[in-house]
Amino acid sequence: MGLPEAGPAASPPASTVVLEDVHARHLQAIATQGDRAAYAALFRHYAPRLKSYLMTTGLPAMEAEELAQEAMLTIWRKASIFDPARARAATWIFTIARNLRIDAARRSRAADAALAQESLTPAEPEQADEVLSALEVADRLRATLATLPPDQLAVVRLSFFEDAPHPDIARRLGIPLGTVKSRLRLAMARLRGLIDPVGVKP
Amino acid sequence: MITAMSKPPSIPLPTHHPDADLLMRYAAGTLPAGPALVVATHLDFCPVCRRQVHAWEAVGGALLNNQRPEAMAEDALERALARLDAPLPTARMRPKTEPKVDMALPPALRQRALGPWRFVAPGIRGRAVRVDPAEDYKVMLFRVGAGMAIPTHGHRGMEYTCVIDGAFSDAFGRFASGDMAAVDAAAEHQPLADPDSDCLCLIAVRGRLRIHSLLGRLVQPLVGL
Ligand SMILES: [Zn+2]
Numbered sequence: 001m002g003l004p005e006a007g008p009a010a011s012p013p014a015s016t017v018v019l020e021d022v023h024a025r026h027l028q029a030i031a032t033q034g035d036r037a038a039y040a041a042l043f044r045h046y047a048p049r050l051k052s053y054l055m056t057t058g059l060p061a062m063e064a065e066e067l068a069q070e071a072m073l074t075i076w077r078k079a080s081i082f083d084p085a086r087a088r089a090a091t092w093i094f095t096i097a098r099n100l101r102i103d104a105a106r107r108s109r110a111a112d113a114a115l116a117q118e119s120l121t122p123a124e125p126e127q128a129d130e131v132l133s134a135l136e137v138a139d140r141l142r143a144t145l146a147t148l149p150p151d152q153l154a155v156v157r158l159s160f161f162e163d164a165p166h167p168d169i170a171r172r173l174g175i176p177l178g179t180v181k182s183r184l185r186l187a188m189a190r191l192r193g194l195i196d197p198v199g200v201k202p
Numbered sequence: 203m204i205t206a207m208s209k210p211p212s213i214p215l216p217t218h219h220p221d222a223d224l225l226m227r228y229a230a231g232t233l234p235a236g237p238a239l240v241v242a243t244h245l246d247f248c249p250v251c252r253r254q255v256h257a258w259e260a261v262g263g264a265l266l267n268n269q270r271p272e273a274m275a276e277d278a279l280e281r282a283l284a285r286l287d288a289p290l291p292t293a294r295m296r297p298k299t300e301p302k303v304d305m306a307l308p309p310a311l312r313q314r315a316l317g318p319w320r321f322v323a324p325g326i327r328g329r330a331v332r333v334d335p336a337e338d339y340k341v342m343l344f345r346v347g348a349g350m351a352i353p354t355h356g357h358r359g360m361e362y363t364c365v366i367d368g369a370f371s372d373a374f375g376r377f378a379s380g381d382m383a384a385v386d387a388a389a390e391h392q393p394l395a396d397p398d399s400d401c402l403c404l405i406a407v408r409g410r411l412r413i414h415s416l417l418g419r420l421v422q423p424l425v426g427l
Contacts, residue, residue, distance in 0.1 A: 019267075036283060043279050048271030055272055065274060072282050077290070087256070090263030098231035098262065106235070106334045134253060138260030145264045157265050163232035192222050195257040 023089035024082075031080040039076055047072055050097050056161045057101060067104060071097040088138050140194050148187055151175075155183045156191075216248045216380035224384060225251060229258030236339025236406035239331065240362040240382065242310035243404050247380025308366060311404070316343065325350040331404070341406045346370070348400060352393040359408040361387050368401035370394055 026042045029035035047068050054064035074096050082092050145153065154173055158164045166184070170177040220228070220241050227233040228241045245252050275281075303312050317330035325347030333341050343366075346352050352363075352370050362384050369378040372393040377383055385391060387407065395401035 034286075036286070039286070040279060040283065043282055046266075047274050047278060047282070049266055049269040051274060052269040052272035053266055056269070061272070064272070065278070068274065069278065069282060069285075073285055076286055088260060088263055090267050091256075091260045092263070094262040094266045095259050097266075098259075102231050134256050134260075137253075137257045138263070141257060141260050142264040142267075145261070145268065153265075153268065157268070160226065160230050160261065160265060161232075163227055163230065191261060195254050196222060 020088045020090060023093075024084040027075070027079045027082045027089055027092075028084070030076060031082065042075065043072055046075075046093055050093070053094075053097060053161060054101060056157065058162065059101075063104075067097070067100055071100050074100065086134070088135065088142075091138060137194060141191060144190055144194060152183045152187050155180055156187045159184055159188075214378070215250065216244065216378075216382065218375065218377055218381035218383060219248065219251055220244060220382050220384060222254070225254050226258045226261075229255045230262060234337040234339055235333040236337060236341045236408075237360070237362045237384075239310060239314070239333060239341055240364045240404055240406045243308050243364040243366065244380060244382040246308035246310050306367075311343075311366075319345075322353065326353060328353070333406075338408055339406050340409070341404065344401075344403055344405060346395045346401045346403070348395055349397045350395050352395060352401065352403060353405070358387055360384050361408075362406040363393075364404045366402045366404060368399045368403075369396045370401050370403070371396070 023042060023045070026035070026038035029038040030042075050068040050071050051061075051064045054067050055061060059067065071093070075093060078096070082089070145156070148156065151173075155169055158169045158172065164172075166180045167177055170180045173180070224233065224237070224241060228238055233241065245255060304316075305312070311331065315332035317332070319327045319329045322328045322344070326344060328342050328344045331341040331343055333339060342353075344353055346368075362382070363377070364382045365377045365379055367379060369376055369381075370393040371377070372391040374383060374385070374391065377393070
């Protein structure tokens with residue numbers, strides 16, 4: 001086209017998409033060839049982020065590290081059920097860590113942990129057109145998150161990952177309660193607008 | 203033309219859904235076990251909400267990618283690689299009694315430990331659904347006779363209901379298969395099963411579950427279920 005290459009700052013969402021595609025290819029290489037280099041690459045990217053996520057949910061560093069290891073091992077073992085036509089790599093990896101965290105919390109209370117993966121992830125295949133738009137929605141959500149200023153993103157992260165009460169968030173980020181509420185309202189309204197655009201539901 | 207059918211004969215889609223906040227908390231994994239099971243049951247009936255949960259999971263994935271990395275132990279990758287060849291954990295030990303899978307139940311409930319059916323009140327039977335007791339939610343399956351009052355009302359907080367079969371009506375409308383309700387325990391409402399058929403529903407409440415009589419006076423606590 002003769003146009004100059006877009007600079008690195010031009011389109012952050014697009015570069016994230018490329019990253020996701022790389023991760024999806026890694027997962028497929030693990031599934032088809034047991035590719036350890038691909039696994040190591042995924043590990044370097046995700047393990048420290050999984051640990052960080054798990055610490056955000058309230059786990060001590062040691063337990064978060066162990067559970068991040070557990071999640072990475074699960075990724076290795078289950079790579080063949082990852083379907084890039086259905087979900088982005090990060091989405092799939094998040095659900096694995098989320099389910100392990102729920103299991104671990106309930107197991108540690110010696111309770112029945114049968115609510116594991118199966119019931120948390122409806123397995124029934126969706127219609128093809130639904131799947132396509134699910135990926136589109138995922139990309140738009142990610143793009144929207146990428147445009148949020150860091151202080152707004154911090155509020156969203158604590159609210160989403162931890163379901164932290166607003167006063168807790170205010171205390172931990174050292175900002176007024178009213179600011180937490182207004183930031184969350186703004187950010188959530190944007191996300192909800194993408195997730196339920198026609199307002200099928202209240 | 204059975205082979206050409208892409209879907210089983212469709213049942214009507216639910217008309218009462220969990221709100222966006224519940225779906226978000228379900229996807230984030232922060233919803234307590236009781237309400238999470240009621241939402242999971244609704245999802246078995248509702249492709250609209252399944253898509254929305256998937257979208258919230260994508261938010262989780264994007265936030266995960268945005269997390270500030272937390273350094274792993276120095277030998278973390280080495281350890282991880284060493285574990286790859288370990289044999290898969292042997293299949294879980296066979297339970298002493300083969301669990302009976304009730305295919306009439308939605309998938310979310312099929313693998314749950316269920317108590318025996320018990321008499322609750324004339325026309326009402328109930329069975330406990332086991333969830334983590336630490337979270338203080340009690341989850342019950344009720345089979346309520348035609349025209350009878352549905353037991354609801356915990357002590358405090360929200361009560362979550364999903365209809366599995368049949369239907370009930372209350373001040374908020376009519377709730378049929380797959381429909382979900384989340385109402386404050388303090389709300390004055392008296393759900394009644396449809397007059398012509400039984401209603402099977404899943405209910406999660408905090409604390410103890412009580413049953414209100416039709417007269418609204420006799421309050422019978424449900425104990426030992
Ligand atoms: Zn729904």
